[in-house]
Amino acid sequence: MTERVFDSLIVHAQVATIAGSAPHCGSAMREIGLLNDAAVGIIDGNIAFVGSSQDAAALETKECLDARGRLLTPGLVDPHTHLVHSGSRENELAQKLAGIPYLEILQQGGGILSTVHATRRASREELIEQALRSLRTMLLWGTTTVEAKSGYGLDVPTELLQLRVAQELRKLQPVEIISTFLGPHAIPPEYQDRPDAFLEQMIQLLPAIQTEQLADFADIFCEHGVFSVVQSERFLEAAQKAGFGLKIHADEVEPLGGAELAAKLGAVSADHLLAASENGLRSLVSAGVIPVLLPGTSWNLRAKPARARFLIDTLQAPVALATDYNPGSCPTESLQFIMALAANELRMTPEEILTAVTINSAHAIRQAHRVGSIEVGKQADLCLFNADNPAYLVYHFGINHIADVWKKGQHVVVNGLYIDNP
Numbered sequence: 099m100t101e102r103v104f105d106s107l108i109v110h111a112q113v114a115t116i117a118g119s120a121p122h123c124g125s126a127m128r129e130i131g132l133l134n135d136a137a138v139g140i141i142d143g144n145i146a147f148v149g150s151s152q153d154a155a156a157l158e159t160k161e162c163l164d165a166r167g168r169l170l171t172p173g174l175v176d177p178h179t180h181l182v183h184s185g186s187r188e189n190e191l192a193q194k195l196a197g198i199p200y201l202e203i204l205q206q207g208g209g210i211l212s213t214v215h216a217t218r219r220a221s222r223e224e225l226i227e228q229a230l231r232s233l234r235t236m237l238l239w240g241t242t243t244v245e246a247k248s249g250y251g252l253d254v255p256t257e258l259l260q261l262r263v264a265q266e267l268r269k270l271q272p273v274e275i276i277s278t279f280l281g282p283h284a285i286p287p288e289y290q291d292r293p294d295a296f297l298e299q300m301i302q303l304l305p306a307i308q309t310e311q312l313a314d315f316a317d318i319f320c321e322h323g324v325f326s327v328v329q330s331e332r333f334l335e336a337a338q339k340a341g342f343g344l345k346i347h348a349d350e351v352e353p354l355g356g357a358e359l360a361a362k363l364g365a366v367s368a369d370h371l372l373a374a375s376e377n378g379l380r381s382l383v384s385a386g387v388i389p390v391l392l393p394g395t396s397w398n399l400r401a402k403p404a405r406a407r408f409l410i411d412t413l414q415a416p417v418a419l420a421t422d423y424n425p426g427s428c429p430t431e432s433l434q435f436i437m438a439l440a441a442n443e444l445r446m447t448p449e450e451i452l453t454a455v456t457i458n459s460a461h462a463i464r465q466a467h468r469v470g471s472i473e474v475g476k477q478a479d480l481c482l483f484n485a486d487n488p489a490y491l492v493y494h495f496g497i498n499h500i501a502d503v504w505k506k507g508q509h510v511v512v513n514g515l516y517i518d519n520p
Contacts, residue, residue, distance in 0.1 A: 104159035105507060106140040106478075109151045111165035112486055113138060115472040116172060116453055121388065121461045124414030127450040130488065138170060140478040143507035148474055161509075163502070167486050171452060172471050173242030173479030173505065174433045175459035178369050178390050178420035181246035181275070182229050182260045182267075185216030187426045194399070199351075210250070210284040213425050217250040217260070225263045226270070232423065233273045235431040238516055240500045242479040243274045245420075245463045247317060249283030252296075254303055257281050261312035272505040276463045278315040278345060279307050282325055282333055297329055304340040314464070315366065316342040320349075320356035327355045334363050343464060349374035350395075361385035367418070367462040371404050372396055379405065383415045388462040391454075392422040393439040399427055406444035418458040419451065438495035448488035478507040 115131035116122070122129065137154035139147030147157065190208050203209045217225070229246075236244060246264045251257035257279070264277045281300035289296035307313050316337030320330040334344050343366045348356025350370035357378025360368035368374075368382050369390040382389060389409055396403045409415040421436050422428040430436075433455050440446045440454065460470025468477045482502040485491055491499055503511035510517055 102141060102146070102158070104139040104141055104146065104157055106161045106163070106504070106509065107137060107147075107154060107157060107159035108163050108165055108170060108480070108482070109137040109154050110167060111136055111138065111170040111482070112167060113148070113472060114169065114171045114452060114488065115148065116457045117471045117473045118457065119466075121416030121458050121466070122453045123416045124410055127410060127417065127453040127458070128447055130449045130452055138472060138480065140504070140507045143478055145472060145474055145476050145478050148472060165482055168501065169483045169485050169487060169491075170472070171481045171483065172456040173469060173481055173503065174240045174455050175463070175465070175470055176236065176241050176244045176420050176423070176433055176455075177367065177418055177459040177462040178392060178422050179244055179246055180249060180422070180424035181232060181244065182225055182248065182263050183213050183217050183250045183425055184220035184224060184228060185213060185425060186429065187212055190426065209426055211287065213250045214252050214284070214286065218253070218256050222259060222263060225259070226266065229263065229267055230271060232431050233267065233271050234516055236433075237271070237273050237503060237505070238500060238511060238514070239432045239434050239498050240481040240503060241273065241431070241433050242481075242503065242505050243276070243460070243463075243465060243469050245276045245278055245315075247278040247280040247283075248313075249280030249317075252281070252284060252286035254299065257303065258307070258312070261307065265312060272508065272510045274469075276315075276465065277313040278317050279304070279313040279337075279342070280317040280319070282318040284319065284324060293325070293329070297325070297333055301333060301336045304337055304342070308340050308342070314343055315345050317345040317347065319347040320354060320359065321347065322352045322354055327359055330356065331359055331363070334359070334365070338363065345369060349378060353378065357382045360387045366464060369420070370395070372401055379409060380413060383409070383413045388418050388458065389415055390418045390420050390459075390462050391440070391444065392420055392428065393443045394428040394430055394436050395422045397439050397443055403443045406440070406446050410446070410450065416458045416461065417446075417450070417454050418462040419454040420459065434491065434499060435495070438492045441492040448492050451492060452488050478504050480504040
């Protein structure tokens with residue numbers, strides 16, 4: 099051990115390892131493997147040592163940071179965002195405050211369709227510039243891996259452009275991006291009377307996306323007034339045959355049966371689930387589907403939140419949390435804000451929340467073999483917080499607790515400041 103020279107060594111930390119190869123389910127979500135006065139060593143972008151600070155004193159390192167008792171966690175993982183888009187929708191705030199339902203705003207040409215118009219008009223450079231701002235914000239607040247959906251094109255050229263922009267963004271900044279094709283996000287105006295024809299167009303696009311390796315997952319908005327369970331099954335089965343992992347926007351507004359469909363097809367995750375039936379929740383958990391909850395969206399839409407306690411306590415589910423960052427229903431890049439909402443709206447404990455934004459979220463995008471926990475051999479994605487325990491992160495809400503962030507072993511945020519080309 100002493101013969102190796104570490105690139106970096108972080109000592110005297112409270113380390114939440116959140117270790118384990120499987121998702122943390124139910125009561126196990128509260129087991130975060132907290133190590134007192136611990137150290138983490140990095141070699142070639144990977145974690146090479148996890149142990150006591152006393153044992154680490156014998157190690158040779160190029161860089162040593164004294165955490166001074168602060169909390170060190172895995173880098174945060176956001177498994178549901180709509181990163182690449184253009185424009186914003188603050189003009190809809192008055193409608194929302196007046197109590198107009200989200201689906202009604204969509205039917206009036208607002209909501210998703212408003213962003214579709216802006217995204218179709220945007221250039222590649224404009225899409226990149228807006229997404230880069232969001233990614234920098236995410237990193238400054240501790241998110242080191244993010245899922246990014248398309249779905250604001252609703253036509254072949256713009257959907258492909260969104261996915262290609264996401265691919266290009268990987269080369270321009272440190273946050274890792276996992277892409278999802280969400281072509282059937284809404285029915286575009288030109289297909290309002292022919293939804294099945296539009297769906298077929300999106301199905302026909304799947305082979306080209308797979309050939310170009312533009313996305314790992316395929317997703318659909320299964321909801322009343324958008325796509326039915328039958329339509330969603332048709333699209334997801336085609337995506338599965340084409341080699342995509344499956345995700346689904348399920349039962350956000352009405353208990354349509356999206357959760358049951360996720361279970362039937364063996365989806366990787368089912369997201370939202372605000373209105374999911376008890377049978378649907380039981381089915382998806384039994385099928386090994388990760389429930390991804392989005393408390394920022396329910397809070398912003400003033401909707402009844404998802405049944406997190408039922409999922410965790412009764413069904414022993416491996417709950418994950420995400421921002422749902424998008425310009426309409428949840429315009430925030432901050433997973434720390436979502437963590438505070440999970441405590442206050444979903445009644446999740448600080449330990450459950452930390453698990454839900456690390457290892458369980460990593461499983462929700464099939465990246466848990468690399469990220470989501472602090473274990474030897476895993477990628478050195480780490481967050482050092484200006485806090486000495488998980489409860490403080492959700493108790494003191496509305497501020498950024500990040501002190502330092504490492505991505506693939508690179509020290510990319512130092513004392514709260516973004517370091518370009520570390």
